[in-house]
Amino acid sequence: MGVRFILCFNKQGVVRLVRWFAVNDNSTEPQEEISQIYRLISSRDHKHQCNFFEFSDDTKLVYKRYAGLYFVMGIDITDEEPIYPSHIHLFVEVLDAFFGNVCELDIVFNFYKVYMVMDEMFLGGEIQEVSKDVLLERLSFTDRLE
């Protein structure tokens, strides 16, 4: 499994999105794990440190920061990191195109649509579709059914 979880939180640590693809083998509660992730990422030097690091025995974290929000992917320890920032970037680009200049408020009030976007892109921890045009076409069709 590539992606173990996807997280999004703001600078204050308020979680806006969370999706788990893998069962947590550790004894830590998910909420505690999220707090730990927030503390680790917030304390990094974003200018001089890279966007990925080891988090536990089986997980590495890859993150990117966009306009006050941190998008974090927990990936398998054996996976190569460099592709995942581009997955995060694609996810954010699709959100931006779907909502039109997306902001935190859009994610708060349309969280179910953001999960819909996430489900179109990621299934079982693997990326399913990398074409932005295909994703947007599918999403606009699904959105019309609402």
Added chain:
Amino acid sequence: MKRDKILIVFKNTSTTDKASIIYQIFGQCLQETNFKNDDSIVKNLTWSTKYYTTKFDLYIDQCDSIEEWTTDFIDPMCDLLRDALAGLIIIGEIPKDTSLISKSVVDQESFLIWCHNGNQIELNELDDLNLKMAVSQSQVEFVQLDNSTDKNDYHDKVGTERIKEIIDTYEWTHSKSLNTPRGQKKVLPPQDNLESILTQLQQAKLHYESLDTDSTDAEQFASELAKEIADKLGL
């Protein structure tokens, strides 16, 4: 208890500067009020976003020393006020010793913004300070009022725009949702209409099978029927 008050405290600020800062932040709300520069309470302001509106009161205070003001504010006598506060905005120079702000000045459910209006601080330095405070689980966010730009290197909003963003994303206890075009629910056809559509489809299928499928008539019939059904379903 409803949290529908925002308290803004100024440290040693002239009346003109106070009014200018209040208009910078709350200008959109003050348009339909008779706000005067020396008002200390402005009631029934409306904060609007594309998803909701909410009503709140604005309390305006002034002090000579933020430390003394904070000490009085966390006194049990002010519990009722703190319980009613959605947020506290302090306008003054950021102190060198930020341990003052580590105290729980406001409740966990309120926001706390410290607007620096002294010498310019580098945006990166401010960002680092904010992250340090966030990691130490302090609620305060430092914002610089006078910025040459609306966004920093990470495209985060800064200055007045950031203050507005914090108020926008605050969890108001009593907001009123707006029906955005995306949020409007489509009216589904009633049950009997669905049954009639299904009957129509069955009849159309039988009719289509009786037509010569190679002719254009059959194709035309099928596309007209598809359009009719789509219109009925609201697609």
